[in-house]
Amino acid sequence: MCSHESHEHVLCTQCDMLVAVPELEQGTKATCPRCHTTLVSKWRYPYKQPAAYAFSALIMLLIACLFPFVKMGAAGIENEISLFQIIEIISTTRYSGLALFFLFFSLVIPAFCMVTIILLGLQVHIPKGLKVGMSRILFQMKSWCMAEIFLAGVLVSFVKLIAYGDIGVGLSFLPYCLFCMLQVRAFQCLDRHWLWNKIEAAPKLNQKLEVGKTGISQNLRLCLVCTAILPAEQSQCPRCHARGHVRRHQSIQWTVALLLTSFLLYIPANVLPVMTTHMLGSDMDSTIMDGVILLWSDGSYPVALIIFIASIMVPSLKMIGIAWLCLDSQGYGNRDPHRMHFIYELVEYVGRWSMIDVFVITILAALVQMGQLMSIVPAQGVIFFGVVVILTMFAAMTFDPRLTWDRCEKKNAVKAVEQEGAIG
Numbered sequence: 001m002c003s004h005e006s007h008e009h010v011l012c013t014q015c016d017m018l019v020a021v022p023e024l025e026q027g028t029k030a031t032c033p034r035c036h037t038t039l040v041s042k043w044r045y046p047y048k049q050p051a052a053y054a055f056s057a058l059i060m061l062l063i064a065c066l067f068p069f070v071k072m073g074a075a076g077i078e079n080e081i082s083l084f085q086i087i088e089i090i091s092t093t094r095y096s097g098l099a100l101f102f103l104f105f106s107l108v109i110p111a112f113c114m115v116t117i118i119l120l121g122l123q124v125h126i127p128k129g130l131k132v133g134m135s136r137i138l139f140q141m142k143s144w145c146m147a148e149i150f151l152a153g154v155l156v157s158f159v160k161l162i163a164y165g166d167i168g169v170g171l172s173f174l175p176y177c178l179f180c181m182l183q184v185r186a187f188q189c190l191d192r193h194w195l196w197n198k199i200e201a202a203p204k205l206n207q208k209l210e211v212g213k214t215g216i217s218q219n220l221r222l223c224l225v226c227t228a229i230l231p232a233e234q235s236q237c238p239r240c241h242a243r244g245h246v247r248r249h250q251s252i253q254w255t256v257a258l259l260l261t262s263f264l265l266y267i268p269a270n271v272l273p274v275m276t277t278h279m280l281g282s283d284m285d286s287t288i289m290d291g292v293i294l295l296w297s298d299g300s301y302p303v304a305l306i307i308f309i310a311s312i313m314v315p316s317l318k319m320i321g322i323a324w325l326c327l328d329s330q331g332y333g334n335r336d337p338h339r340m341h342f343i344y345e346l347v348e349y350v351g352r353w354s355m356i357d358v359f360v361i362t363i364l365a366a367l368v369q370m371g372q373l374m375s376i377v378p379a380q381g382v383i384f385f386g387v388v389v390i391l392t393m394f395a396a397m398t399f400d401p402r403l404t405w406d407r408c409e410k411k412n413a414v415k416a417v418e419q420e421g422a423i424g
């Protein structure tokens with residue numbers, strides 16, 4: 001950090017506004033005056049605090065892996081599973097891809113991120129090239145840490161199973177809950193801007209900066225990986241070596257392509273069964289909607305609503321939202337940019353929670369293995385559904401939110417010219 005500079009220039013990641021951030025007091029954060037996105041936050045211990053949370057999270061995860069996670073008993077048969085047994089059981093079914101979703105999103109990626117946060121925060125001596133690579137991967141992986149969504153899925157599956165037997169939690173359930181909270185907290189108090197400044201000072205700029213104007217109008221671009229401000233024509237960032245452009249390259253094309261693919265896959269995801277229940281010799285296929293209807297008719301209204309919102313409303317509204325953002329950025333609609341920005345943030349934040357139903361089915365299929373009495377196996381619909389969630393997440397990531405503000409800036413410029421013309 002340059003301590004002699006009282007202001008530090010930051011380009012907003014969401015609206016491209018150049019903001020001069022004053023020296024922050026501990027525990028405060030600076031937000032963008034135009035779109036209110038958090039630009040920089042200053043924690044009391046910006047490196048040690050996330051590392052401490054990450055370390056505790058890892059310990060909890062380790063404990064969670066040692067003991068049984070959840071159990072179910074019905075008609076004298078008791079079934080107890082650990083986190084690793086979930087993977088074992090699911091990989092023996094026809095749709096073993098489901099085990100991969102669980103393995104990566106709720107164990108491997110969060111654990112990897114926690115190790116990275118510890119190594120970066122504790123000032124362990126690591127070659128700079130490796131540090132740069134680790135930080136790059138860390139922030140890319142952040143959206144794929146879904147441990148807390150898996151936990152929510154476990155709770156929902158409990159409600160689904162309560163009518164069929166005795167549900168209980170094992171010794172590792174509480175540590176896993178703590179792991180979820182701690183890993184969320186570790187990410188919360190890790191500031192990307194600070195972390196990169198610690199690895200290397202931001203590259204110096206040889207031009208005058210005008211605060212309150214967009215980067216694009218001053219021939220500047222933001223490095224989306226390390227938040228450095230660079231000249232627009234510089235395609236490779238000297239600090240993190242990531243390549244980039246003033247706006248995401250072919251953002252709309254990528255977003256539309258991913259959106260169309262996910263829309264096509266969304267049809268089989270809803271029409272095909274997501275799981276098969278064998279009960280006393282008879283098989284019953286059920287789609288996502290069947291699950292909601294069953295829960296509703298059982299009287300579990302809140303859970304039926306959660307599943308309905310997460311699995312049916314969120315993916316559909318998300319696709320509509322992204323399509324709307326694309327159209328708006330191309331000049332159709334001309335909505336208030338603040339409203340479009342709100343939709344973007346909602347789509348980004350809520351989208352991953354659709355994974356909850358995939359995790360519910362994972363837990364059901366792993367836990368309900370009672371032979372002839374009752375057993376549940378995943379069906380092909382769940383794989384389609386998981387892929388839809390992943391594709392829509394990518395679609396939201398490839399969309400460049402700055403296009404919304406560019407459109408509005410362009411409109412204002414045209415208006416100003418028109419007004420000048422009218423006065424003249």
Ligand SMILES: [Zn+2]
Nearest residue numbers: 012015032035
């Ligand atoms: Zn902004």
Ligand SMILES: [Zn+2]
Nearest residue numbers: 223226237240
């Ligand atoms: Zn960079």
